[in-house]
Amino acid sequence: MIRFTKDNSQFQLDTKTSTYNMQVRDGFLLHLYWGARLEGGDHSYFFREQGRAAFSPRMENCGGFILDDVPLEYPCWGRGDLRTPAIEIENPDGSNIVDLRYESHAVSAGKPRIPGLPAVYVENDSECETLVVTLRDKYSNVCVDLYYCVMEDYDILTRYACVRNEGSENVIIRRAMSASFDFDHIRFDVISNYGTHCRERQIERHALQHGRYTMSSRRGASSHVHNPFLILTSPTADETSGDAYATVLVYSGSFAAEAAAGQFDSARAMIGLNPEEFSWTLASGESFYTPEAIQTYSATGLTQMSQNFHRLFRTRLCRGKFRDARRPVLLNSWEACYFSFDEERLKKIGTCSAELGIELLVIDDGWFGKRDTDNCSLGDWVVDKRKLPNGIEGIYNHLKELGIGLGIWFEPEMISPDSDLYRAHPDWCLHIADRPRSEGRNQLILDLSRGEVCDYLYDSIAAVIGTGMIDYVKWDFNRNMTEVGSEPLGKEKQREVTHRYYLGLYSLLERLITDFPNVLFESCSGGGGRFDAGLLYYMPQVWTSDNSDAIERLRIQHGTSLVYPMSAMSAHVSASPNHQTGHVTPFDTRFTVAFTGSFGYELDPTQLCDEDKQRVIHTGNLFKEYGERIAKGNYYRLRDPHEETCGAWCTVSEDQSLCIAGYVLTHVRMYGNNERIALRGLKPDALYKEKFTGITYRGDQLMNFGLHAPTTLEYQSILWILEEQK
Ligand code: DGJ
Numbered sequence: 001m002i003r004f005t006k007d008n009s010q011f012q013l014d015t016k017t018s019t020y021n022m023q024v025r026d027g028f029l030l031h032l033y034w035g036a037r038l039e040g041g042d043h044s045y046f047f048r049e050q051g052r053a054a055f056s057p058r059m060e061n062c063g064g065f066i067l068d069d070v071p072l073e074y075p076c077w078g079r080g081d082l083r084t085p086a087i088e089i090e091n092p093d094g095s096n097i098v099d100l101r102y103e104s105h106a107v108s109a110g111k112p113r114i115p116g117l118p119a120v121y122v123e124n125d126s127e128c129e130t131l132v133v134t135l136r137d138k139y140s141n142v143c144v145d146l147y148y149c150v151m152e153d154y155d156i157l158t159r160y161a162c163v164r165n166e167g168s169e170n171v172i173i174r175r176a177m178s179a180s181f182d183f184d185h186i187r188f189d190v191i192s193n194y195g196t197h198c199r200e201r202q203i204e205r206h207a208l209q210h211g212r213y214t215m216s217s218r219r220g221a222s223s224h225v226h227n228p229f230l231i232l233t234s235p236t237a238d239e240t241s242g243d244a245y246a247t248v249l250v251y252s253g254s255f256a257a258e259a260a261a262g263q264f265d266s267a268r269a270m271i272g273l274n275p276e277e278f279s280w281t282l283a284s285g286e287s288f289y290t291p292e293a294i295q296t297y298s299a300t301g302l303t304q305m306s307q308n309f310h311r312l313f314r315t316r317l318c319r320g321k322f323r324d325a326r327r328p329v330l331l332n333s334w335e336a337c338y339f340s341f342d343e344e345r346l347k348k349i350g351t352c353s354a355e356l357g358i359e360l361l362v363i364d365d366g367w368f369g370k371r372d373t374d375n376c377s378l379g380d381w382v383v384d385k386r387k388l389p390n391g392i393e394g395i396y397n398h399l400k401e402l403g404i405g406l407g408i409w410f411e412p413e414m415i416s417p418d419s420d421l422y423r424a425h426p427d428w429c430l431h432i433a434d435r436p437r438s439e440g441r442n443q444l445i446l447d448l449s450r451g452e453v454c455d456y457l458y459d460s461i462a463a464v465i466g467t468g469m470i471d472y473v474k475w476d477f478n479r480n481m482t483e484v485g486s487e488p489l490g491k492e493k494q495r496e497v498t499h500r501y502y503l504g505l506y507s508l509l510e511r512l513i514t515d516f517p518n519v520l521f522e523s524c525s526g527g528g529g530r531f532d533a534g535l536l537y538y539m540p541q542v543w544t545s546d547n548s549d550a551i552e553r554l555r556i557q558h559g560t561s562l563v564y565p566m567s568a569m570s571a572h573v574s575a576s577p578n579h580q581t582g583h584v585t586p587f588d589t590r591f592t593v594a595f596t597g598s599f600g601y602e603l604d605p606t607q608l609c610d611e612d613k614q615r616v617i618h619t620g621n622l623f624k625e626y627g628e629r630i631a632k633g634n635y636y637r638l639r640d641p642h643e644e645t646c647g648a649w650c651t652v653s654e655d656q657s658l659c660i661a662g663y664v665l666t667h668v669r670m671y672g673n674n675e676r677i678a679l680r681g682l683k684p685d686a687l688y689k690e691k692f693t694g695i696t697y698r699g700d701q702l703m704n705f706g707l708h709a710p711t712t713l714e715y716q717s718i719l720w721i722l723e724e725q726k
Contacts, residue, residue, distance in 0.1 A: 002107050002129045002150055008042050011105075011131065013148055015155045018297040020148075022073055022133075023047065027101035029133060029146070031071040031182045034245065036299045047071075048184065052264055056082060069264055071182035074135065074146055074161065076100050077175070083268055084212065084260055087163070088174035088275070091140050096174065100135035100144055107131050111149045111158075116503045118250050118537030119292045120151070120158050120316050127151060127316075141166040154316070155308045160292045165282040173280040177256075177272030178293035179247060186210075186261040189235050191302075193227040193559050198547040198580055200224045200528040201559035203642055207235065208261050216256040218277045220445070220481025220498050221525060222532040229563050230257040230271055237301050239637060240680075244298040244305040247271050248563050250317070251291035252534035253502040254278070279495040294533070302562070303680070307634050310565035314632070317533060318540035318568070320513060322520045326628035327541065327567075327598040328405060329357065329620045330472065334364035335548065335574050336604035339372050342387045347398045352605040354402035356613055357620040360472055361399055362407035367392075369419060375442040378414040379421030381460040396469040407472030407520075408464065412457045413505065414443045414478065421456075428453050430497070432485035440479025448504035449486050449497055458511055465516055475539065477525040502534070509538040522570055522598075531560060531568075541570050541598045548574035548602050549581040550593040551666055551715060554647035557597065558637060566651065567631035571597030573619070575604075587612055589717035591619045592662045596630055596651055599623045626721065629653045630660055636680040641666055646709070650720075652681035657724040659688065659702075663709045664717040672711025679703055683724070691721035 003012040009024040014037055021032035021043050032046045049065050056068035059080045067080030077085035078097025089098040110125035122128045131148040145162040159179040165171050188208040192215045193201040215226040222228050228249035234242040247269070249255050254274040261267050271293050280288050294312065298304035315323070331353045333341060341349075341363075350361045368384055369377025377384075383391050390397075396406050415422050415429050417439070422429070429444035431437050437444055446453050465473060486497045493500075513521060521539035523530060527546035535542065542564075545556045553571065560569055571594035577584050594600075605616065633651040638661070641647030645668075650661035663677050682688065682699035689696045697707075702722070710716045 001152060002131050002148075003040055004105065004107070005040070005042070008044050010043060011133075012038075012040055013131065013150045013157060015150060015152045015157060017155055017299065020157055021046070024102045026065070028067070028070070029073040029102050029135060031073050034181065034297060035243070054263060056080060071184060071266065072180070074100065074144060074180055075268075083262055084258060084270065085175065086177040086180040086270055086272075087144065087161075089137075089140065089142055090172040090174055092167075092169040092171065098137045098140065098142055100137055103134045103136045103143070105131060105133045112147070114160060114289050114292060116506060117289060117291055118506060118534045119160075120149070120156070120250070120294060120312060121319070122151070122316065127153065140171060142171055151312070151316070154312050156294060156296050156312050158292050158294045161290045163282060163288045165284055165286055168284050170281055170283050173282055173288055175275035175278075176280075176288065176290050177270045178249060178290040179272070179295065180268065180270040181245070181247070183267040183269075186265050186267045187235060188232040188259070188267060189237070190259050191231040191233060191562070192257075193229070193562065195224055195559075197224050197526050197529065198545060199552070200531065200545050200556055201227055202555060203559045203562065208232070208259055208267060210261045212258055212260040214256060214258045216274050216276075217254050218274055220254055220484060220501070221477065221530050222252050222255060222534070223480065224526070224529045226257075227563070228255040228257060228271065228532055230259060230269055231305070231562065232259060232267075232269060233302070239303045240301045242301050244302055245295070246305050246309070246563070247293050247295040248309060248533050249291055249293050250533040250537065251502070252505070252530050252532050253498050273499060277495070277498055280499070281492055281496070291534070303636055306562055306637075309563050310635060313533060313536055314565045314567055317536050319537065320517060320540065322540050324632075326624070326631065327520065328359040328472070329623055330360040330362055330407060330600035331358045331605065332362040332364055332474070332572060332600060332602050335579055335602040339366040341366065343389060343394050346395050348606055349604060350395065350399050350402060350404065354399075354404050356605055356616040358404060358601065358605070358616070360405035360407055362409065362472060362474060363395070364409040364474065365411070365476070367408065376416045376418035378411055378416040378443050379419040379446070381410065381464060392464065392467070392469055405471035406469055407474065408470050409474045409476060410461060411476040411478060412461060413446055413448060415446050416443050427487065430481060430484050430486065430501075432483045433487060435483060438482045443479060445479065445481055447486050447501070448508065449500035450488060450504070454504050454508045457508055461512060462515065465519055470519060472520045472522065474522045474524055474543065477530060506534070506538070513538055528556070528560070531564065536564070536568055541568050544569040544571060544597065547580045548572055549578035549583050550585045550590045550664065551583055552581060553593050554641040554664055554666065557593070558641055558647060558649075561635055561637060566596045566635050567598060569597040570600065571595075572600045572602035574602040583715070585715045586717070587615045588719070589664055589715050591615070592717040592719045593664060595619070595623060595719065596635070596649070596660065596662065598631075599627065622721075626658065626660060629658055633658070634681055638677055638680065639663075645669060646675065648677045648709070650679050650681070656681065656683050656686070659720070659722040661707070661720040661722070662717065665710060665714060668712065668714045675709040675711050676706040677709050678706035687725040688722035689725050691723065696725060697722070
């Protein structure tokens, strides 16, 4: 609900359990409150006017306040606030100043679309109310519309800004963040993800300290290194208690998220496009939209925060027919064969997969051009007849007879210097004239800010998937950006290239998913190098990591679950010893870890022993039986594999009648330690029967005492499936 009280110029934005307040004072849009839900009324006294000048200047005509000492909604650079700004504008005279004051506001039902950018959507206008507050700099006539979309039932507030140039000359946007958050204290911990390829989204937590703490990417991708979100919690907050304030950016390129503690012990946090990597020339009459930032508040710790994001992303960010459907049990050829396959080998794998109940075979890298290794052919999306003499049709017909689907791998955004495409269009990649072009994995990146490049990609992909033979596409992206230049844009706009690249990518994806609604798209960037809310808008699942080791995946999935739902995490059972780490793990452990995600296999089924083949049949059946309810359930982190010698979690169906819980022992300590796992989210007085043992427990027993867990064998695991007895 959105309320505006004229008498005291206050805005109150209520979600189910939270309230966000702002107030206009002397033309400035001040931030008053973000926290547990409040009744309406006058909250003016929340603003504490202390007039602490220190060395900060006092502005004309604004009561007693010192701008550097007040909580602001969208702080500007160039006047009295000397903290990090949300916006910086270079004016036609070269000065760097903008002074935005309240001009008007409007409230409407529903949620507008952000032109060209992914965003949370609603299915019905009654799901959201939108407030737009317009601010203006009366000298330059630069205006900013601040959008606040309140999804009350989801406990979500989304925000973005539209910068409009109503002046007569060009201005340059040097920085335009999506959202900024001021707090009047610094008693916070900051929680973030960090990592690298094959070790994405580890969790780091530390106290907020004076100075600026930034998590960011200048890599032209949201990246393996940090993830575009920011979580601030009260210092003692844990899974079940304490305040959590969180924001996630719906964007896949370079970003910055910052939390800073200032001189008067107040805090400011913000998230948006990375200003180090960006500027934008805005001609008279033009507008620029920032990506959307999604925020949620939980008064009961991290689980509720995560579940708020999970529910929203699952149901109002992901789209298409696969959003609510159980995903197919698939087998991916990458760790089964890498580049060495041909039609015969794929057919054998397909036949064996079908016998084991697998529903879809994905041909990963290596089916096109002359690609026997990773040094050529990206861009030449034409079947390699040496390997597949009967084209895709040959393998498709075979699988069709077996009754299973076909998926295929692309890395559309890349170009190999050794490719026909590069020989024809050497200028189509991101590059800077007369400078060397750095290769990553022997490849360059196509310039998706160019329409003709996106058109070429659309045509090449459509030629393959438009035959009706393809059910699934894995969309890979295997390097970060360097030499980010695009000649057609001219020298003034070179700092726009990365953002224009993403506008190009998003519009290409929009065309493809609109024209091919029956294809399930999975995004991938060397695993999780672009696991972000931006791409989830187009592709409902992501290959979580190139590290398919169950033990490492425990940590990766745990960290990913802070923000992203399990249904978005592709998780496969791979071979043992694991190809990345050499860990030898039992099949059941690999299954237990993969089961809660979008499930499949990453191995050669023809090489499995008979027992493991039976296990594939059995586990695939479990996923078919429970996959849909798990995907829609609420996820609880029960043990932290980063901190403890085990990992444990459970998913509880929306109606609380099914609970699937997993436990993996990651490090054995002699004679164990009486480990037991207390579950969460159940009905206390309901009876739950465990599927494999037949034992019945009451919900309160499971939640207060828990279940005994194995403690004696390293990498041992247990999966509990508990169904309510009615
Ligand atoms: C990186 C991906 O993450 C892998 O799963 C695989 O598709 C390779 N690329 C293929 O080159």
